[in-house]
Amino acid sequence: MKETAELVHKYLRSTKKFPHIWCAGCGNGIFMQALIRAIDRVGYSKDEVVLVSGIGCSSRLPVYVDFNTVHTTHGRALTFATGIKLAKPRLKVITIMGDGDAIAIGGNHLIHAARRNVEIASFIINNQIYGMTGGQCSPTTPLGVKTTSCPYGNLEPNFDICRVVEAAGAAFVARSTVYHTRLLDRLIGKALKKKGFAMVEVVSQCVTYGGRYLGLDSPAEMMKWQKDNSIPVEKARELGEAELEGKIVTGVLVDRERPTYHEE
Amino acid sequence: MRKVTRKQVLLQGSEACVKGALMAGCHFFAGYPITPASEIMEVMARELPKAGGVFIQMEDEIGSMGAVIGASLAGAKSMTATSGPGFSLMQENIGFAIMTEVPCVIVDVMRVGPSQGLPTQPSQGDVMQARWGTHGDHPTIALAPSSVHEFLELTVQAFNLSERYRTPVIVLVDEVVAHMREGVIVPAKGDIEVEERSQPTVPPEWYIPYGDPGTGVPPMPAFGEGYRYHVTGLCHDVQGYPTTRKDEAESLISRLFWKISKDLHRLQWLDSFYTEDALITVIAYGFVARAALPAVKEAREKGLKVGLVKLKVLWPFMSQTVTKVLEKSQKVLVPELNIGQISREVKRVNQGRCEVVTINKVDGTLITPREILKTLEEIHP
Structure with missing residues (x-):
């Protein structure tokens, strides 16, 4: 692993007004580091990388890094990414979305991008809440949890993002948490190199809003929760539905060859 | 007597629009089926790949508009075509293209509204939607052809204006002009002037993505050409980075208006x-x-x-x-x-x-x- 300072100087925008907007203890920074390390490791030039995001805390990521970057409209990152990739296939197109962004307002685009299998590496930072707007429930907020928009407890079952994307036809589907940084590094690298639509769900924490409602007080506690509730996919295959209830299954869930949109 | 050097051909309005787009150098089309605009998409699906361009049918009009803006950022002249209900869905992303100054062309074949209205009947009901459909104060360019020939000509001009001013340009056409067939003398390639977005003349480290070079329109390099910059629908400074400073917000919005209003005398087409x-x-x-x-x-x-x-x-x-x-x-x-x-x-x-x-x-x-x-x-x- 390269020295952090070297990567910071190479990939962060020196002209940008730091500090970033994220709260102390947020998982977005951990993901950003992992993404930079993976891009550096795979060896893309900065000119060929395009980072496309939607709206939300995690979608502020592209502004900090020295690539071709677009901060689009809420839920629509994948549609912009599709246009960029098809117009200039030599570019490495990456999308960064949050859970509300990708599977609530942008859910239709997510399933169609997976179905179409355009070569886009997409990362969904799932902190189970709308952080930027003040802690409303999202399609991944656990059942029964109280948030600002469900003060009597969330009545809606949540989405399993990976299953949705797998069913829609993605070539590569994986999950990690921001606690498991080495796994995260590996999965990002695999997704970047995949020919076809790749999606990695990155389970993260919203310290400011999520923690309050989940009853977890500190970033450390929230990451410990990620650690204690994760099960590697190899082990999960031996367990039943009941034993996996509420668990985070990590690792490569799907890796298959499908003709990409461009090859057809 | 006028010497006719080129033969007349019988064209439907939609076909003329596609011919105009291809003459203007359109390289990317994203769309979604909708009456009475589907013919434009269908002709594009057939003709654009032959011309080396990319056609994609998206999952909805929101996605179409997103893909069109993305393709333009990658350097392709791009367009979509729709009708009232689809035009309504595109509005948020049209505002994004205005704010981020991404050239693109939107053809709206107007049918009677509101809502589903009369899908196959002509209307001019979207004139104000074209002007104020997306939220916030913004400039708009919209052209209105009255014949099949003009549909071709003004589609070319729509691309030219969008490239010149780095802004979306809307072609507002009523259902009759899109569907009727008329004899058209198709201009030769060299007879029509085609404009391209201006390119930076400085090296990447000197490039200021949202600076005003004097014309109000910053040069726009395509992604992947060495000029790495940030694009956001938030109010941004000249570097393209989000800002909440009132002087920076004010100067951005004023420039968006001024770059077009300063040329009002050039846009009196009648x-x-x-x-x-x-x-x-x-x-x-x-x-x-x-x-x-x-x-x-x-x-x-x-x-x-x-x-x-x-x-x-x-x-x-x-x-x-x-x-x-x-x-x-x-x-x-x-x-x-x-x-x-x-x-x-x-x-x-x-x-x-x-x-x-x-x-x-x-x-x-x-x-x-x-x-x-x-x-x-x-x-x-």
């Missing part, structure tokens, strides 16, 4: 007929202007002093042209297939100078030359 001594001038656009011309001719034969001004640019409103008309005429007649959208603008510019009479229809039928003639006879002094 055809005028018998206006020299006209006491009544008809102001019309789109297919309605076609109905107005025979009405005006017949009125002239009857000795009425009437004229016609056909507007080809609807936004920014051609106030310079219309002011001249209002100064010279005693009355103006504005026939429209809506309850009065351009006539509102005429009245705004008029400021009580002369009487503004309107003919309005929203039942899906056309305004006929006879109806216009009848009104001219009634109001002639």
Whole structure:
């Protein structure tokens, strides 16, 4: 692993007004580091990388890094990414979305991008809440949890993002948490190199809003929760539905060859 | 006699639009089926790959508009075509393209609304949606062809203006112009001037993505060419980074307006007929202007002093042209297939100078030359 300072100087925008907007203890920074390390490791030039995001805390990521970057409209990152990739296939197109962004307002685009299998590496930072707007429930907020928009407890079952994307036809589907940084590094690298639509769900924490409602007080506690509730996919295959209830299954869930949109 | 060097061909409006787009260098089309605009998508699906371009049918109009903007950021001239309901869905991303200054062309084949309305009947009901459909204060460019030939010509111009000003350009066409067939002399490639977005002349480290080079329009390199910059719909500084500073927000929004309004005199595109001594001038656009011309001719034969001004640019409103008309005429007649959208603008510019009479229809039928003639006879002094 390269020295952090070297990567910071190479990939962060020196002209940008730091500090970033994220709260102390947020998982977005951990993901950003992992993404930079993976891009550096795979060896893309900065000119060929395009980072496309939607709206939300995690979608502020592209502004900090020295690539071709677009901060689009809420839920629509994948549609912009599709246009960029098809117009200039030599570019490495990456999308960064949050859970509300990708599977609530942008859910239709997510399933169609997976179905179409355009070569886009997409990362969904799932902190189970709308952080930027003040802690409303999202399609991944656990059942029964109280948030600002469900003060009597969330009545809606949540989405399993990976299953949705797998069913829609993605070539590569994986999950990690921001606690498991080495796994995260590996999965990002695999997704970047995949020919076809790749999606990695990155389970993260919203310290400011999520923690309050989940009853977890500190970033450390929230990451410990990620650690204690994760099960590697190899082990999960031996367990039943009941034993996996509420668990985070990590690792490569799907890796298959499908003709990409461009090859057809 | 005029020497005809090129043969006439019979084209549908939609086909003419596609021909114009290809002549202008359109390289990317994303769309979603909708009556009465689907023909444009279908012809594009057939013709664009042959010309080396990319066609994609998206999952909805929101996605179409997103893909169009993405392709343009990657350097491709890009467009979509839709009708009222789809145009409504595109509005948020159209605002994004205005704010981030990404050139693109949107053709709206107008049908009667609101909502599903009358899907196959002509209308001019989206004039104000084109102007104010997306939220916030913003400039708009919208063109209105009245014939198949003009549909071709103004599609080329829509690309040219979008490249010149780095802004989305809307072609507002009524269902009749998109669906009817007319003989068209297709211009040769060299006969039509094609504009391209300006490119930076400085190395990447000197490039200021949202700086004003004096024209109000910053140069725009494509992604992947060494000029790495940030694009955001948030208010941004000259480097493209989000800002909440009031001076930076104010100067950005003012520049977005100024880059177009400074050239208002270049955007007075009109055809005028018998206006020299006209006491009544008809102001019309789109297919309605076609109905107005025979009405005006017949009125002239009857000795009425009437004229016609056909507007080809609807936004920014051609106030310079219309002011001249209002100064010279005693009355103006504005026939429209809506309850009065351009006539509102005429009245705004008029400021009580002369009487503004309107003919309005929203039942899906056309305004006929006879109806216009009848009104001219009634109001002639």
